[in-house]
Amino acid sequence: MATFRIGGATIDAVAEGHRTFWSPRDLLPDAAPEVIGLHREWLEPHSVDPAGGALITTHRSYLVRAGGLVILVDTCIGNDKERPLRPNWHRRKWPWMDNLRARGVEPEDIDVVLCTHLHTDHVGWNTQLRDGRWVPTFPNARYLFHQTEYDYWLARHTAEDWLRDAFIDSVLPVVEAGRAVMVAGDHEIADGLWLEPAPGHTPGAVCLNLHDGDGRAVFCGDLMHHPIQVPAPHWSSVFCSDPDLSRRTRTAFVERHADTGTMVLPAHFAKDGGGYIEGAGPGGSTVFRFAS
Ligand SMILES: [Zn+2]
Numbered sequence: 224m225a226t227f228r229i230g231g232a233t234i235d236a237v238a239e240g241h242r243t244f245w246s247p248r249d250l251l252p253d254a255a256p257e258v259i260g261l262h263r264e265w266l267e268p269h270s271v272d273p274a275g276g277a278l279i280t281t282h283r284s285y286l287v288r289a290g291g292l293v294i295l296v297d298t299c300i301g302n303d304k305e306r307p308l309r310p311n312w313h314r315r316k317w318p319w320m321d322n323l324r325a326r327g328v329e330p331e332d333i334d335v336v337l338c339t340h341l342h343t344d345h346v347g348w349n350t351q352l353r354d355g356r357w358v359p360t361f362p363n364a365r366y367l368f369h370q371t372e373y374d375y376w377l378a379r380h381t382a383e384d385w386l387r388d389a390f391i392d393s394v395l396p397v398v399e400a401g402r403a404v405m406v407a408g409d410h411e412i413a414d415g416l417w418l419e420p421a422p423g424h425t426p427g428a429v430c431l432n433l434h435d436g437d438g439r440a441v442f443c444g445d446l447m448h449h450p451i452q453v454p455a456p457h458w459s460s461v462f463c464s465d466p467d468l469s470r471r472t473r474t475a476f477v478e479r480h481a482d483t484g485t486m487v488l489p490a491h492f493a494k495d496g497g498g499y500i501e502g503a504g505p506g507g508s509t510v511f512r513f514a515s
Pocket residue numbers: 342344345445490491
């Protein structure tokens with residue numbers, strides 16, 4: 224599992240322990256095989272399957288020690304969750320908690336939980352099953368929910384939607400236990416740690432920025448699902464609630480962070496997690512790629 228140092232801060236990737244292989248257009252409906260082909264050299268073998276050309280993703284959280292705080296960014300799918308419409312996520316027993324403890328922290332040590340958005344694979348470990356009830360996994364943490372995102376899911380969680388279950392078993396119990404803090408999209412957690420709106424994938428999706436000394440990092444959740452979206456930022460995922468807005472947000476993000484030395488940490492990239500957006504192509508052209 225990868226560890227990154229950003230100034231005086233440390234970032235540990237916490238994997239849930241599985242990978243998903245996608246036919247490219249099942250994940251990115253606009254994906255063009257010839258464009259993927261241009262980038263296979265740096266995408267294989269971690270992010271594109273050399274054998275069949277499938278796009279590979281994974282699920283991970285990030286454990287951040289910065290500003291005197293222990294922060295958990297995104298909480299994956301979770302254990303024991305009832306997900307009958309997603310059989311491979313249904314009543315699972317992933318090794319996620321073992322992987323967290325291997326980083327030297329107990330659930331009681333987490334000060335802040337930040338979900339970049341409230342999709343089912345980013346809120347799972349917010350809660351765990353105790354005596355038949357869903358209770359907050361991190362008893363001393365304040366869970367930060369962007370008010371816009373929370374309101375969006377609150378209004379629609381009773382609709383027939385496979386995403387509603389997660390709101391009911393992994394978000395509402397946190398609110399009922401008094402551990403939730405509703406925040407604005409530009410909320411400052413501490414000096415050098417602040418949120419930034421990144422709408423499109425969901426209406427209230429946020430990034431978390433970290434500046435520590437000369438080090439810079441940004442946790443961007445599902446702003447990108449796969450590194451092919453760095454050279455092709457106009458390809459939104461099948462899971463984006465507003466693909467056009469997602470495209471604009473992602474394109475601006477890629478252009479802004481290219482060649483700045485800012486570590487970019489998405490939730491689903493299969494290789495290591497963090498890396499850098501590079502923009503310099505041959506002959507002075509701009510061909511973005513993700514270096515990790
Ligand atoms: Zn996700």
